[in-house]
Amino acid sequence: MATVTFDKATRLFPGAERPAVDALDIEIGDGEFLVLVGPSGCGKSTSLRMLAGLEDVNGGSIRIGDRDVTNLAPKDRDIAMVFQNYALYPHMTVGENMGFALKIAGEPKDKIRERVAEAAKILDLEQYVDRKPKALSGGQRQRVAMGRAIVRSPQVFLMDEPLSNLDAKLRVQTRSQIAALQRRLGVTTVYVTHDQVEAMTMGDRVAVLKDGILQQVDTPRNMYDNPKNVFVAGFIGSPAMNLLQVDAEGGTLHFGGANVPIPRETAEVADKAGRKITVGVRPEDMAIVGDGQGLKTVVNLVEELGADAYVYGTADVDGKPYDIIARVDGRKPPEKGESVHFAPKEGHIHLFSTETGERLKS
Amino acid sequence: MALQLLAAPSDPALLDLPWGTPLEDWPADQLVALPRGLSRHVVRFVRIGEAVYAVKEIAENAALREYGLLRQLERRDLPAVEAVAVVSGRVDDSGQPLDPALVTRHLQFSLPYRALFSSTLRADTAKRLLDALAALLVRLHTAGFYWGDCSFSNTLFRRDAGAFAAYLVDAETGELHGNLSEGQRTYDVDLARTNIAGELLDLDAGGLLHSSIDPVEIADLVVERYQDLWRELLGAETFDTGERYRIDQRIRRLNELGFDVAELTIVTDIDGRTVQLEPKVVDAGHHSRRLLRLTGLDVEENQARRLLNDLDAYRAAKDVQGESEEIVAHRWVDEAFEPVVRAVPKDMRGKLEPAEIFHEVLEHRWFLSEREGRDVGLMPAALSYVADVLTHKPDEQAVLGSRIGSPTVEADPWVEDDEPVEP
Numbered sequence: 001m002a003t004v005t006f007d008k009a010t011r012l013f014p015g016a017e018r019p020a021v022d023a024l025d026i027e028i029g030d031g032e033f034l035v036l037v038g039p040s041g042c043g044k045s046t047s048l049r050m051l052a053g054l055e056d057v058n059g060g061s062i063r064i065g066d067r068d069v070t071n072l073a074p075k076d077r078d079i080a081m082v083f084q085n086y087a088l089y090p091h092m093t094v095g096e097n098m099g100f101a102l103k104i105a106g107e108p109k110d111k112i113r114e115r116v117a118e119a120a121k122i123l124d125l126e127q128y129v130d131r132k133p134k135a136l137s138g139g140q141r142q143r144v145a146m147g148r149a150i151v152r153s154p155q156v157f158l159m160d161e162p163l164s165n166l167d168a169k170l171r172v173q174t175r176s177q178i179a180a181l182q183r184r185l186g187v188t189t190v191y192v193t194h195d196q197v198e199a200m201t202m203g204d205r206v207a208v209l210k211d212g213i214l215q216q217v218d219t220p221r222n223m224y225d226n227p228k229n230v231f232v233a234g235f236i237g238s239p240a241m242n243l244l245q246v247d248a249e250g251g252t253l254h255f256g257g258a259n260v261p262i263p264r265e266t267a268e269v270a271d272k273a274g275r276k277i278t279v280g281v282r283p284e285d286m287a288i289v290g291d292g293q294g295l296k297t298v299v300n301l302v303e304e305l306g307a308d309a310y311v312y313g314t315a316d317v318d319g320k321p322y323d324i325i326a327r328v329d330g331r332k333p334p335e336k337g338e339s340v341h342f343a344p345k346e347g348h349i350h351l352f353s354t355e356t357g358e359r360l361k362s
Numbered sequence: 363m364a365l366q367l368l369a370a371p372s373d374p375a376l377l378d379l380p381w382g383t384p385l386e387d388w389p390a391d392q393l394v395a396l397p398r399g400l401s402r403h404v405v406r407f408v409r410i411g412e413a414v415y416a417v418k419e420i421a422e423n424a425a426l427r428e429y430g431l432l433r434q435l436e437r438r439d440l441p442a443v444e445a446v447a448v449v450s451g452r453v454d455d456s457g458q459p460l461d462p463a464l465v466t467r468h469l470q471f472s473l474p475y476r477a478l479f480s481s482t483l484r485a486d487t488a489k490r491l492l493d494a495l496a497a498l499l500v501r502l503h504t505a506g507f508y509w510g511d512c513s514f515s516n517t518l519f520r521r522d523a524g525a526f527a528a529y530l531v532d533a534e535t536g537e538l539h540g541n542l543s544e545g546q547r548t549y550d551v552d553l554a555r556t557n558i559a560g561e562l563l564d565l566d567a568g569g570l571l572h573s574s575i576d577p578v579e580i581a582d583l584v585v586e587r588y589q590d591l592w593r594e595l596l597g598a599e600t601f602d603t604g605e606r607y608r609i610d611q612r613i614r615r616l617n618e619l620g621f622d623v624a625e626l627t628i629v630t631d632i633d634g635r636t637v638q639l640e641p642k643v644v645d646a647g648h649h650s651r652r653l654l655r656l657t658g659l660d661v662e663e664n665q666a667r668r669l670l671n672d673l674d675a676y677r678a679a680k681d682v683q684g685e686s687e688e689i690v691a692h693r694w695v696d697e698a699f700e701p702v703v704r705a706v707p708k709d710m711r712g713k714l715e716p717a718e719i720f721h722e723v724l725e726h727r728w729f730l731s732e733r734e735g736r737d738v739g740l741m742p743a744a745l746s747y748v749a750d751v752l753t754h755k756p757d758e759q760a761v762l763g764s765r766i767g768s769p770t771v772e773a774d775p776w777v778e779d780d781e782p783v784e785p
Contacts, residue, residue, distance in 0.1 A: 013540075014541075015540075052545075052549075053545040054545050054546050054549055055543060055546075056543045056545065073544075073545060073548050073549070074548065074549040074552070075548070075549065075552050085402060085510070085511050085534065085535050087402070087513065087515065087560060089561070089563070090564065090568075091564045091565070091567035091568035092563060092567045096563070096567065100559070100560055100563055101556060103578075104555075104556065104559045104577075104578045104581065106578075165420070165421040166421070
């Protein structure tokens with residue numbers, strides 16, 4: 001069974017002040033597609049490379065199944081880095097191209113033939129196995145490259161931003177191809193991307209990292225509905241969640257003219273932070289209300305997308321201007337320059353401690 | 363079209379190339395038919411003035427990244443092709459954007475590996491190519507550069523006194539770190555082994571590999587050679603204090619390999635009896651640097667060693683022990699080196715690099731002298747060499763289909779009929 005465990009794994013680069021990856025703790029299930037996502041420098045690629053054996057591990061350990069692989073060389077870990085730059089050899093057949101790594105590893109001919117046939121079937125290349133690569137289209141050639149990784153039957157697939165060099169249309173296409181392939185193969189996969197939309201569409205679970213520290217690992221649904229802290233709340237979801245610091249007095253917070261009740265524990269936290277609390281509302285959870293009943297927002301730009309429209313505006317909270325994004329009905333959107341009042345839809349408010357950023361009960 | 367050019371100071375004529383046309387559609391009269399090797403991207407060669415450039419169409423961030431890496435390699439004096447420019451903002455006639463292009467300068471006198479053997483690749487050529495590749499990998503690794511795709515196809519080779527010097531061509535998968543971890547190094551070498559095995563198997567499938575070669579065996583050699591070199595360079599060595607001559611030996615061995623020892627860590631144990639020796643920050647180019655300093659000649663490492671040997675022999679023969687090294691060196695250039703190079707008629711100067719010609723003349727001189735039982739002398743050997751040997755050699759200044767007599771070089775490896783050029 002190929003589970004993958006990061007057990008308080010740490011990577012500290014020589015001379016660095018803080019770890020690039022700080023005591024990372026994740027357990028990845030057998031056959032799971034886990035995506036590591038975060039902004040540039042968050043440690044996602046470093047974590048993947050630690051798993052691959054390309055990066056030293058300075059603390060903690062890494063396991064594949066029951067095996068502690070922390071100090072094993074990359075080629076002894078039974079992993080495959082997919083989408084490395086595989087060459088396509090013109091004089092060999094497609095089958096030979098896919099299987100030659102097994103050949104040089106000394107595997108018996110019939111095993112190679114079997115594995116190649118399996119992979120060709122999964123990749124829809126069966127009819128090309130005995131043909132030369134020049135008969136293939138660009139997309140088919142890329143699948144031969146995948147085939148090279150597949151025939152090795154590794155325990156884990158590792159992919160490091162494989163789509164970053166593709167144009168938007170090809171990216172979406174290839175994304176679904178990869179996801180479908182992984183589902184079919186059932187091989188545990190760890191995938192790195194900086195694109196949170198990609199992470200949310202592809203992963204069984206998503207792990208968000210920031211400054212080397214794991215922020216949250218969860219299903220896309222859960223992460224979207226219950227972000228654990230302000231960073232995850234603002235990072236996941238496009239357009240981004242509106243995050244504002246508002247007054248919270250007693251058991252109520254003031255969202256402009258709207259008064260929203262909050263639980264006692266949350267109110268206590270707010271009290272300790274000078275009666276301030278951070279409120280998060282997703283654009284689709286902003287409702288237009290009457291004058292004085294919500295947060296007054298001056299409309300700067302309206303993005304009309306047919307059924308929906310996105311309103312980009314500015315609101316003032318205690319003298320502080322905030323950028324506001326709200327989704328409205330596309331048939332009668334507000335005008336630029338207009339003032340609109342927004343209040344959060346009931347039950348769709350996220351509360352965070354202003355001091356720590358941690359999620360609070362709402 | 364608002365072209366954007368990120369470029370090192372280079373030929374402004376680059377701007378005149380048909381950037382509004384997809385690279386694979388560039389007209390043949392603009393192109394130079396150089397052997398292309400196996401690339402994932404569209405690659406074409408163009409000539410501007412005296413120089414030949416390689417143009418590769420790739421996505422923007424990949425192009426910028428590779429350009430940056432190649433410039434860094436250049437700054438660190440590592441053997442790689444020279445990055446010239448990234449051309450972005452390309453659009454075709456209908457206003458559709460085209461991928462940017464990375465432009466690099468083709469190395470003069472360099473050859474892709476497929477051009478280095480006629481009919482089939484033989485074991486000794488393969489081993490020499492491997493040696494060059496292993497040495498390049500070691501050099502890159504000591505500088506903290508992880509290649510990620512070391513292969514014959516991603517390398518250009520130059521002759522170096524009978525051996526080869528290898529140059530990195532493709533840095534797309536490269537990474538520059540302070541120091542490489544053991545995992546990174548071993549993985550990089552393993553990748554090289556896999557790629558080389560693939561390339562040899564491909565030659566085999568195309569009937570271009572000599573039957574005596576076992577692709578896997580040869581590919582394994584690159585790992586062995588790399589490890590030997592690495593150990594030689596950076597392995598710690600322990601010996602008794604009485605054996606201090608071994609320090610000198612170690613340094614000499616490293617110099618022989620062309621590496622400079624910048625520092626040594628010498629640690630004696632508490633008793634002062636055993637000594638541990640670990641060279642640090644070794645950098646190749648020891649001989650070529652010395653020759654450059656003495657004569658201003660910029661040549662490959664083995665060539666430099668050869669010329670320096672001849673320089674030493676010249677010194678001894680002229681009995682000028684009292685004079686300064688630099689003065690003698692200049693006299694040697696005037697009286698020995700340049701006359702040989704000038705003995706080659708102008709129309710044959712494109713055949714081999716001057717330092718390589720000199721090396722071959724020295725070989726020829728030895729051969730003739732052996733045959734005649736006496737030293738035939740340098741100039742007679744040079745003239746004999748030009749008349750009897752050089753005339754029959756193909757040009758290597760650029761392996762151009764149109765410039766060399768009639769050998770047909772495999773311009774497109776995807777075409778079935780291959781006829782490699784004579785070495």
